[in-house]
Amino acid sequence: MHLDLSSLLVVFQIVSVTCGFMFALDTVDEEPSFGFWFACSFLCAPLASMFYLLPALNGSWLWAYPVGNGFAALTTALGWIGARAVNGRGVPFPAALAIPVVIALLMIPVGPVDSPWSGALPFFLAFSAFSALGGAEFLRKAAGEERLLRHSKILAAICLINACWYLARAVAFVTLGPEHTFFRAVLGPETSTILLLVMIVLASLCLISISRERALRLAETYAAQDGLTGLLNRREFLRQAEQLAQQREGGDTGCALMLFDLDHFKQINDTHGHLVGDEVLRAFARIARSALRRNDLLCRYGGEEFAALLPDTGSAEAYGIAERIRQSFASCRDGSLAQVGPTTSIGIAVHRGAGIPLFRLLEHADQALYCAKSEGRNRTSVYAAPTPATVQQREGRVVGIRSVASGQN
The missing domain is CATH 1.20.1070 (Rhopdopsin 7-helix transmembrane proteins)
Structure with a gap:
């Protein structure tokens, strides 16, 4: 044709x-x-x-x-x-x-x-x-x-x-x-x-x-995303963490979960203003993100709280990473942070074995965080399962938590 x-x-x-x-x-x-x-x-x-x-x-x-x-x-x-x-x-x-x-x-x-x-x-x-x-x-x-x-x-x-x-x-x-x-x-x-x-x-x-x-x-x-810090928001963090847990049902490598709480953050807002408070939040997000690995999950959990899930990470490694974040944040003097001197308290929970019991880890990390705050803040605390002896010693309180104050080895 x-x-x-x-x-x-x-x-x-x-x-x-x-x-x-x-x-x-x-x-x-x-x-x-x-x-x-x-x-x-x-x-x-x-x-x-x-x-x-x-x-x-x-x-x-x-x-x-x-x-x-x-x-x-x-x-x-x-x-x-x-x-x-x-x-x-x-x-x-x-x-x-x-x-x-x-x-x-x-x-x-x-x-x-x-x-x-x-x-x-x-x-x-x-x-x-x-x-x-x-x-x-x-x-x-x-x-x-x-x-x-x-x-x-x-x-x-x-x-x-x-x-x-x-x-x-x-x-x-x-x-x-x-x-x-x-x-x-x-x-x-x-x-x-x-x-x-x-x-x-x-x-x-x-x-x-x-x-x-x-x-x-x-x-x-x-x-x-969280609009202020650019990190994952709480909902997306939990979704990705659950997805990671399902992928590792048959694994045996363990993981660590960290909860961060910025110390006296309300006082920072009241004293220096919310713009400085926002700068503190962004600085922490930047420092934490740079200290974590590419496949680690980091989110703004709510307000001045942050959470991180680190797959394939043991207790010692998680503690070392948390201390680097805590010390870097405490020594940060960028912009308005020089007059604020912000610090953070950190609670860590570690799981060894198959699967990732996410909500149990969150509960244990929260208990460790509570201990870090109650013992003076600006500390890293690692949760360990309580024993009968320590339960009796502390009258039913959460035990087995090792706290390290700022400046201690």
């Missing part, structure tokens, strides 16, 4: 303009973002097809082909800039304008314009190169994201298919020539127009989905 190129180009223009205006309207009230760049790209694409249609009106206007190639190269260059913007790696405006202009100039043939294929080879190579660069950008994770967006992978595949397609056109153009039967039937402008039409529709749907997917991830992050 013979495909009419002019009709395909008209359909291409309609689809591309529609997608372009969709992104333009979506980003009208925003700073230039990836939607802005893709709107520019989709609105630039019809300009290329308009120049491709001009020679049909006047057979002597062959100069329109390389100009159309230039706009087509501009389209894919803008798409590459948009792909960078998806992950927050924008391109400065001077470079964003200079790159496409240089590419467009490369489309001008050295010799006279005497063929529809004038400037085609640099266009094929430029289109392939910028499509490949766009695909590579989509395969990179944005700052702060632990995994790729699902639709970024689809966009990367679309870009890489385009890159391979136009590279194949360039190779066939050199080896077979544009008038070869295979080139015209398989790699000709009709097939390429259909491919680009499909790719634009798929890319538009994926770009819209990326915005929604990123918004959903952001909402999930806000729902899981």
Whole structure:
């Protein structure tokens, strides 16, 4: 079946303009973002097809082909800039304008314009190169994201298919020539127009989905984080801790749970103000996070209380980590902390054996924390199971807790 190129180009223009205006309207009230760049790209694409249609009106206007190639190269260059913007790696405006202009100039043939294929080879190579660069950008994770967006992978595949397609056109153009039967039937402008039409529709749907997917991830992050310290909130901490407990049902490595309570925090707020209190909370979160390992869970448990779950950690190691946090926090003099001199009391509970009895650990760590506070604060206390003798000695109080005051070894 013979495909009419002019009709395909008209359909291409309609689809591309529609997608372009969709992104333009979506980003009208925003700073230039990836939607802005893709709107520019989709609105630039019809300009290329308009120049491709001009020679049909006047057979002597062959100069329109390389100009159309230039706009087509501009389209894919803008798409590459948009792909960078998806992950927050924008391109400065001077470079964003200079790159496409240089590419467009490369489309001008050295010799006279005497063929529809004038400037085609640099266009094929430029289109392939910028499509490949766009695909590579989509395969990179944005700052702060632990995994790729699902639709970024689809966009990367679309870009890489385009890159391979136009590279194949360039190779066939050199080896077979544009008038070869295979080139015209398989790699000709009709097939390429259909491919680009499909790719634009798929890319538009994926770009819209990326915005929604990123918004959903952001909402999930806000729902899981404490807004002041950036740590996990209590609900998310308990959820992840329960998940970790289920994963380690058959394990036998043990774990440690720490509860931190910032000493005299109400007095800090009353004396120095809530802004200084917030600074104290953020400083503790920063110090504790830097002392813990990547797979340790840390949360703001509530108010001035924090909790940490350390898998694969014994009593001695947990005590050492807790002491580093306590001493670092007590000696911190950043900003307003110099006039506050904050300290923290710490309670530790350690479990050895299969599974993680989370709520029992929380209860034991809370008892150890109570002992640290009752014995003078600024201490680290480790819970140990009570014995009959110590129960009798302390008249039913929680026993077996070793407390170490500040400055003691």
